[in-house]
Amino acid sequence: MQLQTDRVRFNVGGKFFEITATTLANAGRNSVFGAMFDDQWNLRPREVNDEYFIDRNPECFSVLLDLLRTDELHVPPNIPEKLFYREALYYGLLDNVRTAKWGRFDGNKLKLTSSVQGPAPHGCTAIRASPDGGFAVAHGSIVHVYNWMLEEREPLNLDYRIVNDIAWLDSENIVVSAGERLGEGDGAMGLFSSSTGDFRHRFEMKNTTAGALCFNSDSKIFACFWDQVTGKQIEFYNASPDWSLGDAAKIQWLNGSNRLFVSSLSPWEEHSHIGYLDIRTDKKVTWSWSWSKVDQIGAIYDAIAMEESNSICVVCGHDDLVFMDMRFTAGSSSFKWNQGNRENRNYIRPCYPKLALHGGQVFYSRDDGISLFSGPDSILTSSLGKSSGGETRDFSISGGRLFVLHSEENVFDVWETPSPAVI
Missing domain, CATH: 3.30.710.10 (Potassium Channel Kv1.1; Chain A)
Structure with missing residues (x-):
């Protein structure tokens, strides 16, 4: 029955x-x-x-x-x-x-819950959170991987190639981009198992180096490449005859508009560029903006696209956030400054400020702290406490956690939202 x-x-x-x-x-x-x-x-x-x-x-x-x-x-x-x-x-x-x-991730309620001592002092350059609450850290030609229990898994070995970027395809697969190996002209981009460290797939490239990485909602990989002989960008960013985005420091996929946001950010160079690319129209540049170090906002350290508000946030040499309204022509009339200090801080620093957008909030690292800006007017709503690990080198958000990589001892701080009290 x-x-x-x-x-x-x-x-x-x-x-x-x-x-x-x-x-x-x-x-x-x-x-x-x-x-x-x-x-x-x-x-x-x-x-x-x-x-x-x-x-x-x-x-x-x-x-x-x-x-x-x-x-x-x-x-x-x-x-x-x-x-x-x-x-x-x-x-x-x-x-x-x-x-x-x-608890559900809320930047204004984050608490420091644990710290992980890094495997190699002074050498780590980037941290990337995984979808399941773990993270990966780039250190020279090695990527150290940690699971959601913060236990170190088998590392990813890039065979003496310097890691440029890390991206999680999902909780079990990591894509790594790296430069050429000594004595060889080709860069490398590969797919690895996050649990075993096994090499799964190599993306072929000739006389090029892969840099920044990102994915769209269908797990399609986007990467920027530049020619190792000429030093010029050869993929995605050579569509305009008037300017070149060079080797992009960050690329960001925008699901709503099917565009790629590209940031060429070199605080030590005289000029930087940002732009949007429509990959459906032969990578046509649909909007762009260039600036010089001598402009009123100074050098640019990082930039993110805020698709919902149709704006771009950049952190400039004055350590201020500048919000650019995309509905107006790029220029000073479209700028909105946050209420930060306007002290000129264009100096050599061990760690440049970084930006991230998560849950409609802008996260901004400066020195050894992280500030949060919320709401339609991007008002400062909270600041995370400082760590004993020195300046913030990089940070990443995913899997309900915020991971912060510090400069001095490579301490990886873990921030979480406490669960609601049971009444």
């Missing part, structure tokens, strides 16, 4: 559990439980007394079922944290666990 029922029975490691299909739906379609239902989250017909047997830890399973019922996480002290997170990963419930433990 077969029945369509709202209840499902599990035998997990010899211990029995019963739960409704409605509660299991909280696990999401990509979980192990999602495979048990049809597209409308109705249980597929089974025998009345049938049960699902799962050969896993029953104590962890009980905690996870309670999480699905209440959205609250209570892990007994007798369950090791590493074991619990391993089980959550198996069932595809890591996002549920992170949300319950850390």
Whole structure:
């Protein structure tokens, strides 16, 4: 006899559990439980007394079922944290666990929860957060990878090539761009396993170096390349006869408009450029702006496109944020300054300021702190505390966490949003 029922029975490691299909739906379609239902989250017909047997830890399973019922996480002290997170990963419930433990990401509520000592002092250059709460750090020709438990995995070895950029395709795959190896003319760009460090795919290139990386919503890879002989950009950024974006420091894909935002940022050079490229029209430049170090905003250290507000945010040599309204012609009339100090800080510094956009908030690193600007007027709403690791070299946000790389001891700070208090 077969029945369509709202209840499902599990035998997990010899211990029995019963739960409704409605509660299991909280696990999401990509979980192990999602495979048990049809597209409308109705249980597929089974025998009345049938049960699902799962050969896993029953104590962890009980905690996870309670999480699905209440959205609250209570892990007994007798369950090791590493074991619990391993089980959550198996069932595809890591996002549920992170949300319950850390709370939904809110930059204005972030708290410093842990710090990881770096593998090599003074040598790391970039940090990139993974979608599942881990991160990767570039150090010379090595990429050090950490999982969501902040345990170091097998490193990625670029075979003596200097890493230029890192990008997470997903939680299991990392794309790395690097320069040429000594004695060879070709740069390199490869796909690696984040869990094993295994090399999976090489992207062929000839006499070129791959620089900045980004992805669109369909996981299509975008990268900038420049000729190692002439030093000129040869891909994406040579569409205009009047100016060249050179070797881009940052590229950013804009899903809403299907455009690529490109920033050529060299504080030590006289000129910098930013622009939008429409890749559907033979990489046509649809908007661009160039400036000189002697202009009123001075040297430019970083830039991000804010698609929702149709604007661009740049951090300039005065350590001010400048918001450029795209609805007006580029120039001083389209600038809006934040209420920062206007002291001229165009000097040689160990770490240049960085920008990031997440959840509609602008994150801005300066010296050894990070400031947040929120709302339609981009008002300063909070500042993260300072660290003992020295100036902020780089930072990255993903997987519900903010990771900050410092300059002096390569301390990687981890910031999370505390979970709401249970009343």
